[in-house]
Amino acid sequence: MSSRNTHWCYSCRRPVRLRGRDAVCPSCNLGFVQELNDMVQVSPLDYIHMGSDEDRGRQFRLLDSISALMRQRMVDRSNGLDIRGRSDALPEHPGIGPLLIFGGQIPLRLSGNGGFEALFNGTPGIGLTRNNVGDYFIGPGLEELFEQLSTNDRRGPPPASRSSMDAMPTIKISNRHLRSDSHCPVCKDKFELGSEARQMPCNHIYHSDCIIPWLSQHNSCPVCRQELPAQGLSSARRSTNRSRSSSSSSSSSFGSNANGRENTRESHGRRHPLSYLWPFRSSSSSSNHNGTAGTSSPTVHENNNHHHHHPMGYTGWPFDEG
Amino acid sequence: MTSSSAPSRKALSKIATNRLQKELVEWQVNPPAGFKHKVTDNLQRWVIEVNGAPGTLYANETYQLQVDFPEHYPMEAPQVIFLPPAPLHPHIYSNGHICLDILYDSWSPAMTVSSICISILSMLSSSTAKQRPADNDRYVKNCRNGRSPKETRWWFHDDKV
Numbered sequence: 001m002s003s004r005n006t007h008w009c010y011s012c013r014r015p016v017r018l019r020g021r022d023a024v025c026p027s028c029n030l031g032f033v034q035e036l037n038d039m040v041q042v043s044p045l046d047y048i049h050m051g052s053d054e055d056r057g058r059q060f061r062l063l064d065s066i067s068a069l070m071r072q073r074m075v076d077r078s079n080g081l082d083i084r085g086r087s088d089a090l091p092e093h094p095g096i097g098p099l100l101i102f103g104g105q106i107p108l109r110l111s112g113n114g115g116f117e118a119l120f121n122g123t124p125g126i127g128l129t130r131n132n133v134g135d136y137f138i139g140p141g142l143e144e145l146f147e148q149l150s151t152n153d154r155r156g157p158p159p160a161s162r163s164s165m166d167a168m169p170t171i172k173i174s175n176r177h178l179r180s181d182s183h184c185p186v187c188k189d190k191f192e193l194g195s196e197a198r199q200m201p202c203n204h205i206y207h208s209d210c211i212i213p214w215l216s217q218h219n220s221c222p223v224c225r226q227e228l229p230a231q232g233l234s235s236a237r238r239s240t241n242r243s244r245s246s247s248s249s250s251s252s253s254f255g256s257n258a259n260g261r262e263n264t265r266e267s268h269g270r271r272h273p274l275s276y277l278w279p280f281r282s283s284s285s286s287s288n289h290n291g292t293a294g295t296s297s298p299t300v301h302e303n304n305n306h307h308h309h310h311p312m313g314y315t316g317w318p319f320d321e322g
Numbered sequence: 323m324t325s326s327s328a329p330s331r332k333a334l335s336k337i338a339t340n341r342l343q344k345e346l347v348e349w350q351v352n353p354p355a356g357f358k359h360k361v362t363d364n365l366q367r368w369v370i371e372v373n374g375a376p377g378t379l380y381a382n383e384t385y386q387l388q389v390d391f392p393e394h395y396p397m398e399a400p401q402v403i404f405l406p407p408a409p410l411h412p413h414i415y416s417n418g419h420i421c422l423d424i425l426y427d428s429w430s431p432a433m434t435v436s437s438i439c440i441s442i443l444s445m446l447s448s449s450t451a452k453q454r455p456a457d458n459d460r461y462v463k464n465c466r467n468g469r470s471p472k473e474t475r476w477w478f479h480d481d482k483v
Contacts, residue, residue, distance in 0.1 A: 156427045185432040186396065187337065188344045213397055214431050222432035 007033040160219035163231035165212060171199045185223050186210035202226040332393035334366055341396055342366075345434050354439045366391050368435060369405070378447040385409050387442065388418075389435055399429035401472050402438060410452040413445060417462045419471040420445075421455065426476050 005015035009025035010032040016025050024031045171177070173191045183190055184197070184207045191197060197205045198212075204223045211222075219227045334342065342365050349359055358371040368389040374380025386405040392398045402425050404418035413421040424433060424441055455461070465474075 156429065187341055188348075188434075189340075210431075217397065220430070222430040225430070 005036065007035055009033045157218040157220040157225075157227070159217055160215040160228045161231055164219070164228040165215050167231060168211075168228060169199050170196050170208070171205065173197055173205075177205060181205055184210050186214065200226065201229060331366070331390075334391060334395065335393050338391060338393065338395040339365065342391060345436070348434075349436060352436075354436045354443075356443055357436075357439045370435075370439065372439070372443065372446075374409075375443060375447045379449055379452055380409055380446050383409065387439070389438070396431035396433070399425055399433075399472070400435070400438070401425075401470050402442070403471060409446060410454060411446060411449050412451065412453055412455055414455070415458050415461055415465075416454055417465055419461070419465065419474070421476055423476070426472065426474075 005017045007016050007018055007023075007025070008014075009016045009028065009030070011028045011030045012025055014027075015036065016027060016033065018024070018033070019026050023033055025033050173193055173195050175193065177197070178191060178193060181191065181204070185204065186206055187210050189207070191205070191207075196208065198208045199205045200211070200221050202221050202224050204221050206222070214222060215228065221227075346361070346365070350361075353359065356373045356375060358373075359368055360371070362369075368387075368391075370387045370389060372385045372387055374383040374385075385408065388403050388405050390401040392400065402420060404414060404420065406418060408414050408416060408418040415421075420442065422441060422445060424430075424438065461474075465471075
């Protein structure tokens with residue numbers, strides 16, 4: 001018999017399992033409940049809901065990391081809420097759950113294979129509970145992590161650093177420039193002879209007001225995707241960098257270029273400043289690995305991800321290893 | 323219905339307006355082969371007719387793309403979807419959403435409506451099977467509140483198709 005929670009109670013702000021057939025919360029007896037399966041399922045979980053069997057192991061490792069992190073924080077607070085013993089058993093005994101992580105009022109559901117559930121929506125405050133007991137925990141700190149996980153518009157290459165943008169040379173538009181690059185690739189306006197422009201290491205030139213806003217979001221040349229070099233390199237070796245210029249034509253380097261994507265992927269991992277929050281493998285030692293978690297139940301996998309193809313690897317994420 | 327929903331419709335910034343006016347002029351002078359844009363007074367939403375390229379699975383078929391521009395175009399990608407009926411293609415969902423990296427993570431402000439169109443036609447042309455993505459039903463069900471494809475965290479794979 002399942003001990004899994006079935007509904008979210010908006011009054012108690014926690015997941016519950018209904019008793020009998022009445023749609024009321026067993027704790028507060030109010031009817032402001034919603035079936036978990038009906039809930040909108042979005043963002044943070046997108047990282048971990050992967051369609052294929054082989055990825056459930058990875059999904060499970062993330063769950064494991066989350067739970068390990070939560071345990072660590074709970075222990076830190078030493079409020080008598082030490083559930084280490086029981087939690088450690090989870091990966092080997094999937095039926096023992098559920099473990100719930102949630103925050104805010106409108107939870108999102110993550111269902112692991114072993115009675116794990118995690119609910120959160122990125123708003124401040126993360127809670128954790130098990131088995132309907134309500135011994136949950138609200139703590140600061142994690143919110144940034146979840147906010148980051150749930151922010152969906154910070155994709156593509158990470159921003160360029162202020163210093164690397166400052167170090168980008170300003171040039172005067174000459175006839176030579178006009179012959180090769182007559183228009184700014186971003187605004188599509190003609191460059192004016194004698195006016196100023198900024199030159200990236202790949203030699204592509206832009207109006208300062210056109211390129212800076214882009215680089216502040218993504219360190220990637222709009223034409224060829226080359227990055228601004230990390231600061232330090234740029235000032236000392238600016239001139240030699242020009243020799244690295246990849247292509248001066250914009251025609252072929254666009255679009256579904258595999259290299260471009262490769263870069264995106266790498267940088268995606270590299271820029272997670274909160275990775276240090278993860279407890280890594282140290283405390284999530286329970287040797288779950290792909291097999292145990294991955295095969296036990298064919299559940300879940302409902303969200304807005306599309307994954308009719310190979311999911312992206314999250315290079316740089318600790319749970320990718322091992 | 324997905325097709326009628328737009329991303330948060332903030333008016334175009336001045337920069338976006340300037341850039342789109344230029345693109346519109348350029349389009350009229352030099353439209354990409356196989357595409358027709360029915361020009362309206364709405365600069366922020368373009369509806370573009372696509373003709374399947376001769377000699378491909380989509381020859382003699384016509385589809386419509388809807389392109390919605392965000393306030394800060396071209397710093398952000400436009401939202402591009404097929405209006406129903408969307409072509410049967412392994413990377414095109416029945417709700418019109420298109421799995422194509424340049425529309426999301428790989429967007430660059432040097433790209434244009436015209437270059438997007440060419441990428442989409444090339445994606446159609448290289449298809450070897452008229453079929454929906456394997457996860458079509460699940461994906462579409464999860465989008466039923468009119469979610470923009472830009473909110474989806476796409477995973478891109480090979481670009482053979």
